[in-house]
Amino acid sequence: MTSTTDPWMLAELTEIPGVRFCVVLASDGLVVTHTDGVDRDRADSIAAVCSALVASASAVQEVAGFAGSFQQTFCQWSDGFLFVRRAGDRTCLAVATAADISPGLIAHSMAERIKQVGESTLSTPARG
DSSP states (O other): OOTTOOGGGGHHHHTSTTEEEEEEEETTSOEEEEOTTSOHHHHHHHHHHHHHHHHHHHHHHHHHTOOSOOOEEEEEETTEEEEEEEEETTEEEEEEEETTSOHHHHHHHHHHHHHHHOHHHHOOOOOO
């Protein structure tokens, strides 16, 4: 991840009504950056859990016979959603929302923001 990765990159997503917060996380569960809607301790917890979600999705991929790479997953509760999308090499973007949003709008907005910022900018180098 380059040094240009800052919360401002996520500001456009937080302007969507119903978006609570965003976290960019490395695939090993460490926070890369997060928006003001979540404090660092909670962002750390979200990153760890989202890393586990992606690992679970990868396990399902193998069992279900999918050959492509992970793209996204989301969870829904009665009061909101959590979307997790691949954002670059070894990096994901997580967005938490209220329940009264359009899942399609959020998924599309996440994909567009990743495209605008650039996957290479959002990628996390392998840890030694």
